[in-house]
Amino acid sequence: MEQANSRMTALWIYTGLTLFPILILLGIFMRANQGGVITVPADRFFSFLTLHGLGMAGLWFVFGMASNNYLLNKHSASPLVGNIIAYILTLIGVVLLIIATFIGKFAAGWYFLYPLPFYKTWESWATPLFLVSIGVLGVGWLVWTISMLIGILRKYSLPQALAWHYLRGRKEPEVPPFIVVLTATLIGIFICLLAGVTLLSLYFGEYLGWFKNDALLMKNLTFIFGHTLVNEMLYLAVAVLYELYPEFGHRAKWKTTWYVALSWNATFLIVMFAYFHHLYMDFVQPTGFQFIGQIASFLAPIPAAVITIFSVLAYTYRNSMKWNLASLLYFYGVLGWAIGGVAAVLDATIVNNFVLHNTQWVPAHFHTYNLLGQIFFNLAFVVWFAEKVSGTPFSVGLSRSIFALLLLGGWGFVSMFYLSGTFSIPRRFNLYPPDLSMGTTLAKAAAGFAVLYLLGIAFFFFGASKRCARAFSR
Amino acid sequence: MTQQVLVLISFLIVSGALVLVFQMVFFSTKKTNDIAPARVNRYRGLWFLMLGIILGVVFFFTLPRSPYLLFVQERPEKIIVVTAQQFAFTLSDESLDREKTSAEASGGTVLPAGALVEFRVTSRDVNHGFGIYDPEHTIIAQVQAMPGYVNRLRIRFEKPGTYNVLCLEYCGIAHFIMRTSFEVR
Ligand SMILES: [Cu+2]
Numbered sequence: 001m002e003q004a005n006s007r008m009t010a011l012w013i014y015t016g017l018t019l020f021p022i023l024i025l026l027g028i029f030m031r032a033n034q035g036g037v038i039t040v041p042a043d044r045f046f047s048f049l050t051l052h053g054l055g056m057a058g059l060w061f062v063f064g065m066a067s068n069n070y071l072l073n074k075h076s077a078s079p080l081v082g083n084i085i086a087y088i089l090t091l092i093g094v095v096l097l098i099i100a101t102f103i104g105k106f107a108a109g110w111y112f113l114y115p116l117p118f119y120k121t122w123e124s125w126a127t128p129l130f131l132v133s134i135g136v137l138g139v140g141w142l143v144w145t146i147s148m149l150i151g152i153l154r155k156y157s158l159p160q161a162l163a164w165h166y167l168r169g170r171k172e173p174e175v176p177p178f179i180v181v182l183t184a185t186l187i188g189i190f191i192c193l194l195a196g197v198t199l200l201s202l203y204f205g206e207y208l209g210w211f212k213n214d215a216l217l218m219k220n221l222t223f224i225f226g227h228t229l230v231n232e233m234l235y236l237a238v239a240v241l242y243e244l245y246p247e248f249g250h251r252a253k254w255k256t257t258w259y260v261a262l263s264w265n266a267t268f269l270i271v272m273f274a275y276f277h278h279l280y281m282d283f284v285q286p287t288g289f290q291f292i293g294q295i296a297s298f299l300a301p302i303p304a305a306v307i308t309i310f311s312v313l314a315y316t317y318r319n320s321m322k323w324n325l326a327s328l329l330y331f332y333g334v335l336g337w338a339i340g341g342v343a344a345v346l347d348a349t350i351v352n353n354f355v356l357h358n359t360q361w362v363p364a365h366f367h368t369y370n371l372l373g374q375i376f377f378n379l380a381f382v383v384w385f386a387e388k389v390s391g392t393p394f395s396v397g398l399s400r401s402i403f404a405l406l407l408l409g410g411w412g413f414v415s416m417f418y419l420s421g422t423f424s425i426p427r428r429f430n431l432y433p434p435d436l437s438m439g440t441t442l443a444k445a446a447a448g449f450a451v452l453y454l455l456g457i458a459f460f461f462f463g464a465s466k467r468c469a470r471a472f473s474r
Numbered sequence: 475m476t477q478q479v480l481v482l483i484s485f486l487i488v489s490g491a492l493v494l495v496f497q498m499v500f501f502s503t504k505k506t507n508d509i510a511p512a513r514v515n516r517y518r519g520l521w522f523l524m525l526g527i528i529l530g531v532v533f534f535f536t537l538p539r540s541p542y543l544l545f546v547q548e549r550p551e552k553i554i555v556v557t558a559q560q561f562a563f564t565l566s567d568e569s570l571d572r573e574k575t576s577a578e579a580s581g582g583t584v585l586p587a588g589a590l591v592e593f594r595v596t597s598r599d600v601n602h603g604f605g606i607y608d609p610e611h612t613i614i615a616q617v618q619a620m621p622g623y624v625n626r627l628r629i630r631f632e633k634p635g636t637y638n639v640l641c642l643e644y645c646g647i648a649h650f651i652m653r654t655s656f657e658v659r
Contacts, residue, residue: 283625284620306521310518314518321503342485345529349532350536352481352536354616358616358642
């Protein structure tokens with residue numbers, strides 16, 4: 001069982017580490033085209049944009065699920081078949097997605113805002129194929145979510161897994177923070193996947209000519225699905241952090257307390273309403289929702305900042321830490337997450353959103369907490385796993401080169417986005433008009449920094465793949 | 475200073491503080507000793523209170539300035555109907571239903587400086603954005619153009635000059651060339 005579990009995890013790691021550089025390359029092509037270094041035809045550019053966005057969100061979501069699944073099995077076994085079904089359906093979904101975007105040139109963007117998929121400038125078969133591919137991925141992930149919830153419920157009741165007894169002052173049975181965070185996150189994922197199913201059904205209904213949809217409703221569904229899923233994938237990575245970070249210090253592991261329980265139950269609820277901040281510039285959305293959007297976006301970081309970020313700092317302070325690639329990625333990943341969060345709160349303030357919405361400030365903030373936060377956490381898991389399974393640590397030289405390249409490349413890259421946003425450069429433009437030529441210059445620099453990040457990932461791949469291979473030979 | 479620059483400066487200040495704290499904690503691991511959990515909890519409480527207050531203050535100062543509440547008591551002096559369609563805007567001071575010559579076609583839209591203008595923004599096909607850039611190429615306002623809905627944006631232009639309008643919502647492969655402009659005199 002343990003062996004099968006390790007092999008499944010290694011398989012996810014190989015798949016992820018193969019897809020990641022390809023998706024980064026698509027990003028580099030886009031920034032280089034915006035910078036005038038290379039030429040990508042407009043139809044190609046926007047199909048790259050679609051695949052890059054969806055691919056990255058899907059990739060790091062499944063990565064988060066796979067690492068949690070691996071660690072969950074140390075506490076309570078979840079059905080292996082859930083993991084296998086998810087892997088097969090993910091693979092099929094990804095292949096269909098690549099066909100729809102690469103061959104069919106489907107280019108409605110990662111959030112395929114209704115009714116854009118129906119206004120095809122691409123192959124007419126690409127739209128239904130795209131919707132089917134999203135459907136296949138959704139089904140696979142729904143099965144996986146349920147399979148992991150089954151694993152948790154084999155050991156704890158649902159109120160226990162959410163640590164509600166801690167809120168009533170009881171400490172028995174003891175539930176590790178990892179389980180609390182994971183359970184809250186899985187329930188959130190379940191809800192947003194249901195929103196995704198509803199959205200897809202409405203698309204198919206209209207495709208078959210049964211009815212016509214309402215643009216505002218579809219927009220709300222798109223963002224409950226998309227925004228919440230992207231949020232939850234971050235929390236998946238944080239659940240793993242709770243489990244692994246204390247392995248690098250000499251102090252005791254974190255224990256669940258009433259405030260940890262409260263924080264994660266609150267986060268799980270708040271996150272469901274934060275997506276409203278995507279609709280600030282739709283003035284017809286009821287104003288009450290807009291204000292709820294800002295309240296939720298302001299409340300969401302409080303538990304995260306007070307519990308997780310503070311706990312990591314408090315745990316590290318004056319602790320004899322074992323600094324290696326994994327712990328460095330964790331520690332500085334938390335910093336990236338925090339800074340990305342600050343940028344997100346600034347954008348989620350309605351008056352700022354009024355001038356920042358759909359400018360490069362938006363990719364700036366989410367690339368910060370993805371590229372320099374959440375992905376660092378996931379890579380840290382890979383290092384931990386690869387070293388454990390092979391028994392050989394990453395060498396100091398390799399670790400240093402990887403870490404330096406990721407930091408320099410990553411922060412340089414996102415800085416160009418922040419500057420672009422400040423100078424009103426719109427997002428999702430493949431070329432900039434002469435009055436916004438600043439965008440071109442910044443895009444060129446961004447492409448350069450992204451190459452450094454890619455190089456860091458290439459070194460990482462080299463170090464990790466060799467070690468993970470041992471999962472199969474044991 | 476534009477609002478965007480103000481946002482960047484506040485972002486840099488907070489991020490700088492975070493980097494300092496993280497570096498300090500990182501270097502503290504060279505000299506190790508234990509800290510009492512009670513002290514950690516006291517700091518946690520303080521930090522929680524401080525963060526809550528800061529966010530609360532920002533919240534109550536920024537909310538009344540939200541675009542939905544701007545100029546609600548006043549009567550707009552000029553109404554402009556904006557119809558977005560892949561991949562162009564039509565600005566008109568006529569009603570939506572009557573297919574009259576747009577203001578643009580009849581020699582460009584001219585808006586009086588200092589007057590309260592209401593844009594009634596909608597779309598004939600997919601979602602578009604309506605982003606107004608001032609003569610210095612800085613975004614000063616925006617709203618979405620959505621099929622089946624009319625978003626009303628009220629704004630007063632003080633500075634005379636040429637204002638560009640760019641589509642800020644991805645609407646298809648020619649999205650980046652979708653634009654128009656008007657004059658404020
Ligand atoms: Cu557009």
